[in-house]
Amino acid sequence: MAQKMKAAIFIEPERIILGEKPVPEIGPLDALIRVTLTTICGTDVHILKGEYPVAAGLTIGHEPVGIIEKLGSAVQGYHEGQRVVAGAITPSGTSYACLAGLHSQCGGAHGHGWKPMGGWRFGNTIDGAQAEYLLVPDAMANLAPVPDGLTDEQVLMCPDILSTGIGGAEAGKVKIGDTVAIFAQGPIGLCATIGARMMGATSIIAVDALPERLEIAQRMGADHLVDIGKVDPVDEIRRITGGRGVDVAIEALGRQATFEAALRVLRPGGTLSSLGVYSEDLRIPLDAFAAGLGDHRIVTTLCPGGKERMRRLMEVIGSGRADTTSLVTQRFGLDDIETAYELFAHQRDGVLKVAIRP
Amino acid sequence: MAQKMKAAIFIEPERIILGEKPVPEIGPLDALIRVTLTTICGTDVHILKGEYPVAAGLTIGHEPVGIIEKLGSAVQGYHEGQRVVAGAITPSGTSYACLAGLHSQCGGAHGHGWKPMGGWRFGNTIDGAQAEYLLVPDAMANLAPVPDGLTDEQVLMCPDILSTGIGGAEAGKVKIGDTVAIFAQGPIGLCATIGARMMGATSIIAVDALPERLEIAQRMGADHLVDIGKVDPVDEIRRITGGRGVDVAIEALGRQATFEAALRVLRPGGTLSSLGVYSEDLRIPLDAFAAGLGDHRIVTTLCPGGKERMRRLMEVIGSGRADTTSLVTQRFGLDDIETAYELFAHQRDGVLKVAIRP
Amino acid sequence: MAQKMKAAIFIEPERIILGEKPVPEIGPLDALIRVTLTTICGTDVHILKGEYPVAAGLTIGHEPVGIIEKLGSAVQGYHEGQRVVAGAITPSGTSYACLAGLHSQCGGAHGHGWKPMGGWRFGNTIDGAQAEYLLVPDAMANLAPVPDGLTDEQVLMCPDILSTGIGGAEAGKVKIGDTVAIFAQGPIGLCATIGARMMGATSIIAVDALPERLEIAQRMGADHLVDIGKVDPVDEIRRITGGRGVDVAIEALGRQATFEAALRVLRPGGTLSSLGVYSEDLRIPLDAFAAGLGDHRIVTTLCPGGKERMRRLMEVIGSGRADTTSLVTQRFGLDDIETAYELFAHQRDGVLKVAIRP
Amino acid sequence: MAQKMKAAIFIEPERIILGEKPVPEIGPLDALIRVTLTTICGTDVHILKGEYPVAAGLTIGHEPVGIIEKLGSAVQGYHEGQRVVAGAITPSGTSYACLAGLHSQCGGAHGHGWKPMGGWRFGNTIDGAQAEYLLVPDAMANLAPVPDGLTDEQVLMCPDILSTGIGGAEAGKVKIGDTVAIFAQGPIGLCATIGARMMGATSIIAVDALPERLEIAQRMGADHLVDIGKVDPVDEIRRITGGRGVDVAIEALGRQATFEAALRVLRPGGTLSSLGVYSEDLRIPLDAFAAGLGDHRIVTTLCPGGKERMRRLMEVIGSGRADTTSLVTQRFGLDDIETAYELFAHQRDGVLKVAIRP
Incomplete structure (x- = not known):
């Protein structure tokens, strides 16, 4: 009889529960990991809300730190x-892609x-990391x-948040001396701010509606803070750049408003690096796009x-170039993951990221 | 008293006339060219129709071949x-850009x-090339x-059509072994087909509604012809690529339908290289964009x-790698340019490009 | 008792023999291939001569076409x-590299x-392809x-010669309108000529000492043929380029003389793409290197x-963009591989590549 | 009668003197600058020693800060x-290059x-910056x-040292998480260290023979200091990298020993970014070059x-990302420039850079 384990299971929209499942059986290329720390992602909330469909019964989560149990x-x-x-992304290494x-x-x-x-x-087409054990495919x-x-907590952001955020700066091809605007300073946007700073941007403009997030953005390396509750971000960024626009704009929310603002603040020849997960069609305003003649680039990652x-990424952390531990604002045991989802989904208590310890 | 010359002058929407103007006075960095051959561009038709605004009284045209008259x-x-x-584009060479x-x-x-x-x-913010004489700024x-x-006619497409078309393939970063779809096979699209072929694409899919243009596309190097009057281009390209999609899609018309189709046929990680001049907002369908998670790139040139x-580009022509003379389907004197506009704007008589000889 | 097969085995310098070996036992990630066609590479001749050391008893060869026998x-x-x-190169797909x-x-x-x-x-650290059966590691x-x-013969050059040759053009980042010189027109150099042509070079200068190879180079796309038996290649290329130099020079022999000439004909900012396998230290002449101030790049592949x-690469062949079958100048059964080595190592009878059919 | 000015003039090897010259007459594209601060470069010392030939009578220097006197x-x-x-480099902006x-x-x-x-x-083919006035060609x-x-002193390193040093990191394409070794920590090497840090290298290895320079390197962002007076740099870097080698090695001295060591410490596929001005042929050791099969790149800038x-670069300084003022170790009036050369050429008193104020 298969050993049992606890896992956060998607049942139906608005319902992820802590349930019990067999510990996974592994195949020749897999590894079994005993999860020692994991977290909840904004994407998991999309799943919870039914905005991103996954199969009923799936274990959620894609950010594991753990110990190899079996190879x-x-x-x-x-x-x-x-x-x-x-x-969070586990390529086979052997596909054409x-x-x-x-x-x-x-x-x-x-x-x-x-x-x-x-x-x-993880947590999309196979069982995920919010569980006691995790099957890692294509382990090598x-x-x-x-x-x-x-520590586990020091590397907890590497699987997704830090990789994605830094990936946004990389895809934007940020160069030394660039001006970069980052729209939204949630965990991904904050890590994009880290990435822009690490790649040599000399004027980093952080945009958000929450003053406390802008404050963290400043600690992560932002030079200018734009509070959209107080100013129009497009006007303000034009003012900051003396009318010139930014070299790279990073979208880190997944909404039309931020996508559009990011395009509007680009200088000719600039790059919009999009990280957000969108939930509806996007509109490219003709003027912001220079009718297709502005040598613009829109890239997604x-x-x-x-x-x-x-x-x-662990080199980044280990070298002290970035510290993402301050993004962990609350800590829970796996037994309390439903409470953690409740808190995280409603963005209560200033939560940025929660740490879940099975 | 300044010498006079003939020129095609924009008066108001729907009205470009052959008029008379003083031969331009040049400044220290300029050159005066006696135009020996020029042509009409689709953009000029946009100007004619009032879709792209220029100042009344401006000489139109941006594709000059000529003789240096004065330096x-x-x-x-x-x-x-x-x-x-x-x-067609005359950079100063000395700007920050x-x-x-x-x-x-x-x-x-x-x-x-x-x-x-x-x-x-040319023909946008200063007087253009559809005239007897042309001031070339920043001549060096x-x-x-x-x-x-x-010959003049051999190089006539270099100023715009060939540069833009090849630029679309270059911006798409076409690689050896790529599959490339080019939407619309007007002069720009045909030159994009040339560009895709020159960069090593091994499967080139030309899309258009006119069989005669598809035929020319084939001569320019297309491997597959998709007649949108007969098949749905998205379905057909999926079929041709065995469901895989194309590495690069080039948009060469400037419409929502082609932009959207180009996005829909992209493989994950593919590039949409946009050349069209759009006249309204664009829509990015959520599914075609993989919700922002497809590692897609949209680039404009x-x-x-x-x-x-x-x-x-003259090396390209001189080496025999490409021959754009077959794109010239009609020839006119400058005196007949109003007739030429009439023909070209209504796309009569199978016109692709007209040659205008002052 | 393991089944036996014939194989070309390295015994000691100057001695590769046709011997017998057990058919390989495969592991979980491997495949066993019944070889239907293979060939001999210049590198195999280096091994034969003892210039490149491999273990005694190793089966030689790294260019297999075959049928999957077992997975x-x-x-x-x-x-x-x-x-x-x-x-020829069989990456695991899962290493850090x-x-x-x-x-x-x-x-x-x-x-x-x-x-x-x-x-x-293959034929370097594990048994190679000049045998009846071949173990392919990391099969997926x-x-x-x-x-x-x-046909087998149509794809026979894909594993090494075509991949390497085209790789030289790719590493050189050949662009549309480039002038490219390729030093030596053996099989690799000829495929580099194909690559330069496919990437849009408009002036391709093929350099060799054998008129018959230059003739093939012309068929593969070369515009200028430089016979080093008749002219000094550096002088001649300067003459051809009007003193300007080439954008990309590809070295396809592995000698100081060609490496140095390739560097000498580069324009400032040009790229020397090196494909040769060298057997002694290389010298970079100070003047050819502009004392380190010429924005030169030297890349190896x-x-x-x-x-x-x-x-x-099979798309390249299948699309008709390149045809490498004319490189196969002689055909042998595996039983006659010692004769084939004899012929190939001494470059007799105008040999370019031999096809070996087990 | 032309106005006179003081200038540092090359007379013959080992002799640069403070002399008098006419203030330059400018042409239509030039500007005349009243120099307010300049410095001496290692290249000027090469000129002084006769190792880099310039015309007798030339004003030396290529690092100007000043006030526009005339346009x-x-x-x-x-x-x-x-x-x-x-x-230091003054492109026309209008050449083919x-x-x-x-x-x-x-x-x-x-x-x-x-x-x-x-x-x-400057100071190479036209009169240079170590003078009261300077003609700047192609002023726009x-x-x-x-x-x-x-301040003048804050931007004094922008014309050459900072541009070159950062350029070495850029040409090496340093990426986030890279390990980078910089050979020699003179002014250029120190700025390369700044560049590597700004581009996201997480392990920066500074190599020099002078402990005081290594100390400055540490302040500029180096993580590891290798004193070649105490250890063999190749062995030490292999040890630091756990045998793996570095992603990018920057040569900032211009000697065979550093060039060769930089090559030896590269991982396969790594890049040697060379900044040094060499004065003799270079040798590429066969083994360090993996016989041409290591996917290495050697780039010069x-x-x-x-x-x-x-x-x-002024954005870099203005943003506080880098501070090069500490590189100025001594200050002189233009009248004392011969003393400054004496000090700088012999590397006395711990000199890194001198500031010369006309």
């Missing part, structure tokens, strides 16, 4: 008991070579040993994953 | 009587460094000597200009 | 009897993440199904591998 | 009395389009207004110039 028969280069992190360097859109060994969002499996491509000096990405 | 006092490296071509390598959005020596479409001056950055072996660009 | 227990997405090609997109320097699941030339395993990353319309690369 | 008749967008900086984005190798309006080091004119491309809040570059 698949074909997995080499790791040992049981090793402390590891795995990215992966071999083309586009790991996030991994198509697996089958099919046409690419699959939209194919690399996102995805398990990244955590360096000894780093799905959280980069894989063990090399995790290794690099 | 500004500070211009070096050229001589009178030299046969030259100048791009130019020095950043973004010549099309040239901001001049003044201002904030960048100006949307700032490099497009813009005059490209025509190699002896090439304004016709690259400057003498180095012209030199390279 | 490892963890391999999905393929079936026995499928006709496939595998690259692979996940960083640098598949050729694959470090495996172990170690420091990168291994110099780590992706080159490396087996590329051959499209029905293509190890043959790109993996199934996505193979898929793309 | 050429065709210069627009500036006014007399404006405080400006000009880069400039229009291709390769401003440092500017070929002027004439000739073949490119000229090795053509952008370097080169004059960058200094923001009010910045001449100091990027032009007003957009200066604007960006």
Whole structure:
């Protein structure tokens, strides 16, 4: 009889519960991880609300830190008991997309070579990380040993938030001396601010409606704070840049308003780097787009994953270049995850990220 | 008393006439060109129809081939009587944008460094090429000597059509082995087809409603022809690519329908390279955009200009890699330019491009 | 008792023999291929001569076309009897290097993440393709199904020669309108000529000492032929380019003389793309290097591998963009491979590539 | 009779004297600058020693801060009395090279389009900045207004040292999470350290023989200090990186020993970014180069110039991201420049950079 474990299970819209499931059986390429720390993502709230559909009965969560419990028969280069992190996106490494360097859109060994969002499996197409145990597919491509000096909480943002946020700055190709505006300073936007700073932007404009988030943005490296409760962000950014516009605008919310504002503040030839998960069609205003003649770029990024990405992000943390521990505002045991969802979904008590300890 | 010359002058919407104007006086950085061949662009038709506003009294046209008549006092490296071509876009070379390598959005020596479409001056912000004489600003950055072996008609597409079309393939970063779909096979789309072929695409899908244009597309290098009068282009391209989608889609018309179709046929991680001049807001369908998670890129390109660009494009022609003379379907004297506009604006007689000889 | 097969085995310098070996036993991630066609590479001759050391007893060869005989227990997405090609370089897909997109320097699941030339395993660190059967490691990353319309001989150059040659043009970032010189027109150089042509070079200068190879280069797309038996290549290329130099120079021989000449003909800011396997220290002449102030780039490329690369190269062949069958100048059975080595190593009878059919 | 001014004039090897010259007459595209602060570069010492040849009688120096005294008749967008900086490299903006984005190798309006080091004119092919007045050619491309809040000394390193050093990190394409080794921590190397830090390197290894320079390197952002008087740098860097090697190695001295060590510590696929001015042929050891199969890149960079570059670097200074004032270790009047050369050429008194105030 299979061993049982606790897990946060999606039942139906507005209902994620703590339930019981068998501990996963692993195949030759997988690893079984005993989860020691995980968290809840804004995407999980989309799932909770029924805005992003997943199968009933699925375990939610895609941000695991844990200990290797068991290795698949074909997995080499790791040992049981090793402390590891795995990215939210778990590419196979062997799909056509992966071999083309586009790991996030991994198509697996089958099919046409690419699959939209194919690399996102945890809590989407397979059981996720908000559980006592987690099956990590294609373990050799995805398990990244955590360096000894780093705590679980220090690396907890690497699987998704930090990877995505920094990915937004990277996709925007931020250069030394750039002016960068980041729309929304939730966890992703704050990490995009970190990314812009790390890549050499010399004027970083953080935009949000919450003064306390703008304050954190300042600590993360923002030079200018734009409180949209007080000023029109497009006007204000034009003023800050002396009418010139920004080199790169990063959208980190997933709404028409921020997407559009990000486009409006771009200088000709600038890049809109979009990180948000949208829930409706987007509109590109003709004037903001210079009728298609502005040499603009709009790029989107799905959280980069894989063990090399995790290794690099842990270098970022380990070197002291960034510290994401202040993003953890509340801590819960797995037993209290329903309370954690309640708090997080309603953005109560100034929550940024919660840490969930099974 | 200033010498007079004939010129195609914008009077008001629906009215471009052949009128008389003084031959331009040049400043120290300018050159005066005696135009020997020019053409009409789709953009000129936008101007004619009042869809793109320019000042009343402006000479239209931005595609000159000619002979240097006179050089500004500070211009070096050229001589009178030299046969030259100048791009539709005439960057100063000395603006902040130019020095950043973004010549099309040239901001001049003044201002904030960048100006949307700032490099497009001929027939937009200064008098244009559909005239007997043309003032070329910042001559040293813009005059490209025509190699002896090439006729005026051979290089006539270099200033705009060929530069823009090839620019669409370049901005799409077409790679060897790519599948590329090009939406619309007017002059720009045909040149984008040339560009995709020259960059190594191995499956080129040309889309248009006119069988005769698809036929030319095939001669320019297209492998698959999609007649939208007969099939749904999105379905057909999915079929051609075995469900995989294209690596790069080039939009060469400037309409919502083509923009949207181009997005729908992209594989995850693909690039939509947009060349069209749009006349209304664009809509990005949520599903085609994978909710912002598809690692898609949307890039726009304004016709690259400057003498180095012209030199390279004339190499393309001179080497025999591309032949754009077949795009010239009718020829007129400057005296008959109103007739030419009539024909071109209504797309009569299978017109692709007209050659206008002053 | 293990089944036996014939194989070309390295015994000691100057001695590769046809011997007998057990058919390989495969592990869970491997595939066993029945080789239907293979060839001999210049690198194999280096091994034969003892210039590149491999273990005694190793089966040589890294260019397989074949039929899947057996699949490892963890391999999905393929079936026995499928006709496939595998690259000379067989990355795991799951190493740190692979996940960083640098598949050729694959470090495996172990170690420091990168291994110099780590992706080159066939006939180097594991048994190779000049045999009746071949173990393909990390099969899911490396087996590329051959499209029905293509013969074995049509795809025979994909695993190495075509991938390397085209890779040289890609690493050189050849652009539309570029002038490119390719030093040496052996099989690799000829494929680099193909690559330069496919990427849009408009002036391709092929350099070699053998008129018959220059003739083939012309068929592959070269515009200028430089016979180093008749002219000094540096002087001649300066003459051809009007003193300007080339944008990209590709070295395809592996000698100081060609490396140095390639550097000397570069324009400022040009790129030397090196493909050769060198056997001694290289010298960079101070003047050719502009004392380090010429914005030059020197890049080296190890043959790109993996199934996505193979898929793309077969698209190149299938689309008719390139035809490498004319490179096969002689054909042998595996039984006659010693004769084939004799011929190929001494470059007799105008040999370019031999086809070996087990 | 022309007004006279003081200037540091190259007479012959080992002899640069303070002499008198006419204040330059300017042409239509030039500007005359009253120099308010300048400095001496290592390259000037090469000139002094006769290692880099310039014409007898030339004014030396290429790092000017000053006030616009007079503008050429065709210069627009500036006014007399404006405080400006000009880069060491002064591209025309209108050459073929400039229009291709390769401003440092500017070929002027004439000739073949490119000229090795053509952008370097001050103190090389025209009179330089160690004088009371300076003619700035192609003023519109080169004059960058200094923001009010910045002192002359704060921006003094922008024209060369900071632009070159940061350029070395940029050419190396340093990425977030990279390990970067910088060989030699003179002014250029220190600025390369700043650049590596600004681009997101998380492990920066500074190499030098002088402990006091290593100390400054640490303040500039280095994580590891390698004193070549105490350890072998190749062994030590292998140890620091756990045998893995560095992603990017920056050479900032111009010697075989540092070039070779930089190559030896590269991981496969790594980049050697070379900034040094070499004075003899370089040798590439076969093993360090993996026989040409390591996917290595060697790139060289001449100091990027032009007003957009200066604007960006002043943003770097103005934002507080970097402070180069500590590099100024001694200050002299122009009258004492011979003493300053004496001190600087012999690297006395811990000199890094001297400030020269005319």
